[in-house]
Amino acid sequence: MPSSSVVIVSKCTIYPERSSTIKSLRLSVSDLPMLSCQYIQKGVLLPSPPLSSADLLSLIKLSLSRTLSEFPPLAGRLQTDAVGHVYIVCNDAGVDFFHAKAPHISVAALLPPHDRDIPSVYRRFFQYDSTLSYAGHDRPLVAVQVTELNDAVFVGCAANHAVMDGTSFWNFFNTFAEMATGAKKISRSPDFSRDTVFDSPAVLAFPEGGPSATFSGDEPLREKIFHFSREAIIKLKFRANNAAQKPEFGVPEILGKQSNDSWAVNCKTNGKITPVKDETTLVKKNPTAEISSFQSLSAHLWRCVTRARNLDANKTTTFRMAVNCRHRLEPRLEPLYFGNLIQSIPTIATAGELLSNDLSWGADRLHQNVVAHGDGTVRRGVKEWESNPRLFPLGNFDGAMMTMGSSPRFPMYDNDFGWGRPLAVRSGGANKFDGKISAFPGPEGNGSVDLEVVLAPDTMAVLENDFEFMQFVS
Numbered sequence: 034m035p036s037s038s039v040v041i042v043s044k045c046t047i048y049p050e051r052s053s054t055i056k057s058l059r060l061s062v063s064d065l066p067m068l069s070c071q072y073i074q075k076g077v078l079l080p081s082p083p084l085s086s087a088d089l090l091s092l093i094k095l096s097l098s099r100t101l102s103e104f105p106p107l108a109g110r111l112q113t114d115a116v117g118h119v120y121i122v123c124n125d126a127g128v129d130f131f132h133a134k135a136p137h138i139s140v141a142a143l144l145p146p147h148d149r150d151i152p153s154v155y156r157r158f159f160q161y162d163s164t165l166s167y168a169g170h171d172r173p174l175v176a177v178q179v180t181e182l183n184d185a186v187f188v189g190c191a192a193n194h195a196v197m198d199g200t201s202f203w204n205f206f207n208t209f210a211e212m213a214t215g216a217k218k219i220s221r222s223p224d225f226s227r228d229t230v231f232d233s234p235a236v237l238a239f240p241e242g243g244p245s246a247t248f249s250g251d252e253p254l255r256e257k258i259f260h261f262s263r264e265a266i267i268k269l270k271f272r273a274n275n276a277a278q279k280p281e282f283g284v285p286e287i288l289g290k291q292s293n294d295s296w297a298v299n300c301k302t303n304g305k306i307t308p309v310k311d312e313t314t315l316v317k318k319n320p321t322a323e324i325s326s327f328q329s330l331s332a333h334l335w336r337c338v339t340r341a342r343n344l345d346a347n348k349t350t351t352f353r354m355a356v357n358c359r360h361r362l363e364p365r366l367e368p369l370y371f372g373n374l375i376q377s378i379p380t381i382a383t384a385g386e387l388l389s390n391d392l393s394w395g396a397d398r399l400h401q402n403v404v405a406h407g408d409g410t411v412r413r414g415v416k417e418w419e420s421n422p423r424l425f426p427l428g429n430f431d432g433a434m435m436t437m438g439s440s441p442r443f444p445m446y447d448n449d450f451g452w453g454r455p456l457a458v459r460s461g462g463a464n465k466f467d468g469k470i471s472a473f474p475g476p477e478g479n480g481s482v483d484l485e486v487v488l489a490p491d492t493m494a495v496l497e498n499d500f501e502f503m504q505f506v507s
Contacts, residue, residue: 053105074461076189117236159461248428263480273329273396332396346385
């Protein structure tokens with residue numbers, strides 16, 4: 034499937050339907066480190082619309098224009114003042130829009146059997162390859178590409194990572210889809226306030242011309258989607274919370290024993306968390322005492338990739354997770370705060386420690402770090418960064434690191450533009466290196482998870498043949 038099969042037909046600028054009432058927003062302590070990260074590249078594969086090409090483009094362009102009116106910073110540009118503070122100037126300069134065609138590419142080719150790698154042609158469905166977020170001083174903060182395929186359409190979005198995190202990105206994308214259905218009023222308005230502990234007078238100094246990427250991006254890589262059903266994740270969670278035990282009963286009984294299961298989600302709308310209502314659920318007095326489903330899955334991957342890398346037993350391994358700080362601060366911030374409001378939690382262990390102990394050991398280390406990341410830890414992290422402003426260290430610097438990004442809680446499959454929910458969610462080539470993992474909700478919902486795993490080819494080959502890992506993959 035040659036990438037040349039994707040042809041750019043046209044390019045234009047889309048402006049907000051209404052002028053911005055916001056003048057500028059200063060980048061925060063959480064925004065500034067992302068200036069050396071590449072633009073986010075995420076998109077959805079949609080069924081073929083019952084529209085002509087002209088009508089499809091007209092609908093998408095109008096919807097994007099209306100959405101930008103609700104997210105005016107995204108139509109702006111970055112600007113650094115004389116002191117060194119970086120702002121989003123909401124000047125209605127607009128975003129890039131590309132129309133592409135790939136009539137020879139079908140859904141069957143884009144969604145191959147699970148034992149195949151992710152088709153590289155996905156990278157042609159996005160703009161701004163290898164573009165650092167610092168470039169937002171001179172170019173749009175968002176670029177949308179609509180690619181018409183043989184029997185589907187792909188809507189890909191590249192967005193400046195110094196301007197927003199995954200929570201804000203998917204709220205923008207959800208609103209974009211909502212506008213396409215004819216909504217007159219959006220259901221989830223972003224919060225543009227900046228009166229938080231993350232708003233700081235600290236200055237991050239840059240060399241002339243801006244920062245460089247913190248990883249090379251030149252090494253050979255393989256990318257695969259590993260799918261984990263809800264039932265498989267429940268089994269992993271049971272093992273993580275019951276050291277040295279294996280579930281001897283079936284999944285229905287395990288389900289009845291679950292408490293505080295963060296994967297109780299609505300089967301129809303992927304990624305939206307709902308309370309567990311099963312009367313048989315046992316409620317623990319201290320819900321944070323239980324290792325979560327996602328921590329269990331992350332620990333499983335950490336162990337298996339570490340084994341596949343064949344590291345020396347004394348080699349220190351690092352598993353880094355990004356956490357949303359909106360609900361960790363006291364008082365809590367608005368869930369739809371616009372921007373980056375994330376911090377990175379690194380958990381370390383030697384390869385020998387990780388592999389000589391069972392799943393519960395590594396899962397508990399991840400769990401304890403996450404639980405400890407409350408209001409005090411968040412505020413200390415801000416103060417520490419202010420004392421030493423620096424860029425986010427994205428990459429695998431010693432061959433033993435893993436970085437988990439995105440979240441299966443994001444409502445990625447709620448992006449119905451009016452003719453059906455997405456067939457798949459995929460990313461471009463941005464911010465990828467050996468050990469980069471992105472978590473997506475599974476397409477069927479109900480707590481399933483797709484892990485987009487990027488590894489060195491030799492490591493991926495070993496992982497694919499690791500029974501302990503693959504027995505939970507479907």
